[in-house]
Amino acid sequence: MADLSFLALLLLLPLALLFLILYVIVRPCPVNIPIKNRHVFITGGSSGIGLALAHQAATEGARVSILARSLDKLEEAKNYIQLSTGIDVSIFAADVRDYDAVSKAVEEAGPIDLLIVNQGVFVAEELEKQGLDEVRFMVDVNLIGSFNMIKAALPEMKKGEDRGPRSIALMSSQAGQVGIYGYTAYSASKFGLRGLGEALQQEVISHDIHVSLVFPPDTDTPGFAEENKRRPPLTGIIAESSGAMKAEDVAKRALDGIKSASFIVRCNFEGLLLSIATAGMSPQRSFVMAFLEVVAxxxxxxxxxxxxxxxxxxxxxxxxQSKRT
Ligand SMILES: NC(=O)c1ccc[n+]([C@@H]2O[C@H](COP(=O)([O-])OP(=O)(O)OC[C@H]3O[C@@H](n4cnc5c(N)ncnc54)[C@H](OP(=O)(O)O)[C@@H]3O)[C@@H](O)[C@H]2O)c1
Structure with missing residues (x-):
């Protein structure tokens, strides 16, 4: 009996010590980002995940601005949010690829507390078949467009230290954690966001600005429905393992993660496994997650x-099979 207790102690002691070390060293330090009565600016907020995020933020009492290209879709989104929450939403019609247009929108919208860079385009196709124009389109909208948004919003966000902690969240994808057949261009654009986010976090931490990267799985949205029409069969077979989530559920998980300033925001159990598998050198605020990463x-x-x-x-x-037929 005494031997067993000694063995248990021998096993638990290093784990307890590891827990304690991680509690002390995880960086950046944990922080909560309030959203009530704060200005949340969401790109791609007129459809799918962005629209669900805008709705969720308005429900939680935020002042919401949304930006996208189509004014009609923006008006529709504004009316929907206004009718269901009673909250007014500011809309901005601009293309994230146009730096001057997004700068103007950001200036008109006023100081931003939470910037959610969510816009994205995705066309799955084998690289050999996909035109370079489509490759450029995805990299321009998903990656360069995100740079444009951040460059436009950052100077004013940095000045807002008296307003409390602020956030820059980037909408990546599970295809931004692992390469998937048919997603060479899309994955490249989303992997790029990770480098952007990791480096940016170090540059803005002293201004109390916190970077989050959201990694949704397949999500039922108008964009996803469109993409499904052209998806190569093999992409479907491989991505099938994750199943499609509802946009509202992804938005809720995303916003909770952003409010707790998690660097990696996961949306389902597979996302948890992926975040542990790809933790690498990314920042980690939660000592519990850090413990899981080290042990598991x-x-x-x-x-x-x-x-x-x-x-x-x-x-x-x-x-x-293809060769045979
Ligand atoms: N749905 C999924 O399965 C899934 C999975 C993982 C990650 N994601 C990511 O989640 C984000 C949202 O996807 P979603 O499925 O919700 O897409 P969606 O339904 O197609 O909505 C995309 C939004 O982005 C806007 N947008 C597109 N191009 C733009 C541009 N050049 N400038 C400004 N706004 C632009 C669209 O409005 P306009 O067309 O009017 O501009 C729309 O509001 C994307 O970053 C996507 O990569 C989606």
């Missing part, structure tokens, strides 16, 4: 390898 890292790598095995087996089978 090896096991999650094994799960990741099983996924890779299943994906490559599907690819091999599909290609063998």
């Amino acid at each position: 890292g090896g096991l999650v790598r094994l799960v990741a390898l099983c996924f890779q095995w299943s994906w490559y087996t599907s690819i091999q089978k599909w290609q063998a």
Whole structure:
């Protein structure tokens, strides 16, 4: 009995010590970002996840601005949010690829507390078949457009230290954590956001600005429905493992993650596994998550390898079958 207690102590002591070390060292320090009565600016806020985010933020008492290209869709979104929450929404018609247009919108909207860079376009196709114009389109809207938004909003956001902690959130994708067949351009544009976010966090931390990266799985939105029409069959087979979430559920998870200033915001259980598998050198504020990353890292790598095995087996089978027919 005494031996057993000694063994348990031997096992628990290093874990407790690890917990304590992580509690002391995780950086940046934990922080909460209030949203009530604050200005939330959402790009791509007229449809899908962005619209659900705008609705959720308005429900939680934020002043909401949304930006997208189509004025008609913006008006529709504004009316929908106003009718269901009673909150007025400011709308801005601009293309994120146009720096002058987004600068003007940001100036008109007034100081931003939470900037959610959510706009995105996705066309799945094998690189060999996809035109370079479409590759450029995705990189321009998803990556360069995000730079434009941040460059336009950052100077004024930096001046807002008296308003409390502020946030810059970037809408990535699970295809921004792991490369998926048919997503060469899309994945590249979303992986790029991670580098942007990791470096930017170091540059803005002293201004009490906190960066979040949201990694949704397939989500039922107008954009997703459109993309599905052209998706290569193999992309469907591989991405199927994650299943499609509702935009409202993704928005709720995303906003909760942004409010707790998590650097990596996951939306489902698979997202949890992916965030552990790809933790790498990314910042971590939660010592509990840091503990999971350290302790479960090896096991999650094994799960990741099983996924890779299943994906490559599907690819091999599909290609063998295509050759036969
Ligand atoms: N749905 C998914 O399965 C999924 C999964 C993972 C990640 N995501 C990411 O989540 C974000 C939202 O996706 P969603 O599915 O909600 O898409 P969506 O329904 O197609 O909505 C996209 C929004 O972005 C706006 N937008 C597109 N191009 C723009 C541009 N050049 N300038 C300004 N606004 C632009 C659109 O409005 P206009 O067309 O009027 O400009 C619309 O408001 C994207 O970043 C996407 O990559 C989506």
